[in-house]
Amino acid sequence: MPLLDATATHPITLPDGTLYRDTVYLKNVISHPRMEIGEYSYFTHCGKPEDTAEILAPYLGHSVRERLVIGKFVQIARGSYFITSSANHPMTGFTTYPFRIFKPETFGYKDLPVKDTVVGHDVWIGHDAAIMPGVQIGAGAIVAAASVVARDVPPYAVVGGNPATVIRMRYSPEIISALLDIAWWDWPVEKIETNLAFLETGDLAALKMA
Incomplete structure (x- = not known):
């Protein structure tokens, strides 16, 4: 019997047979155009x-211009969330008060720049992290608990803090390049x-031969 069931809503069954209902496969519970x-x-x-969807990205409306893109095998811990571009206030003038949102005919700031938020494959986002x-966020990165990620994260970096900065790289540049080429998440x-x-023991030579 395979370890993973891509069709599951709740993918974790505890050793006593209890279905763990707090964890969900995102693809199977979210239907959101952005x-x-x-x-x-x-x-x-x-x-x-x-x-x-609303818990994970509370400001990402169905008609916004930006997207939230999450790769395969991403692990997002409890309390973490994405603040997407639609939450931004205007910052080019003398006030940041969002006057336009209070009338339907002027709602929104179509002239504000937006950018997609993208999480690469096999990223681990720790408890209570906020992604701005x-x-x-590059593949294989780790975001420490309670971090505020306000800038891009390189592949296989460990970041933490507010604002989050690189604590260390998980592997050498040569190994990172090899892992990105192998792209096991596409297998x-x-x-x-x-x-x-x-994968679990870090046997790069064996992965190259697989």
Whole structure:
């Protein structure tokens, strides 16, 4: 029996057989025109599955210009959320008060710049992290708990703090380049599970041969 079921709503079953309902596969509970989500990416929260999109990205409306793009195998811990560009206030004048949102005919700031927020594959976002508008997080990165990510994060970096800065790189540039070339997240799930021991132990030579 495979470890992963791409069709599951709640992918975790505890050793006693209890279905753990706080964790959901995002792709299977979110239907949002401005979100793109890869398979096996999960989020843990206490809300209803149908409320997941609003909990994860509370300011991302259905008619906004920006997108939230989340890759495959992303792990998002409880309390984390995305503040997308639609939450921005105008900052080019002498006031940041959003006067236009209080009348339907002027609602929104179509002239404000927007940028997609993109999370790469196999990213781990720790408890209570906040991801700010337009941030790009590279594959394999780790975001420490309670961090505020206000700038782009390189692949396989460990970042933390407010604002989050690079604490260290997980691997050397040569290994990072090799892992990005291997792109195991694009393999069929059967191949991933066959080579799981190499992924878990960091056997790069074996992964190259897989």
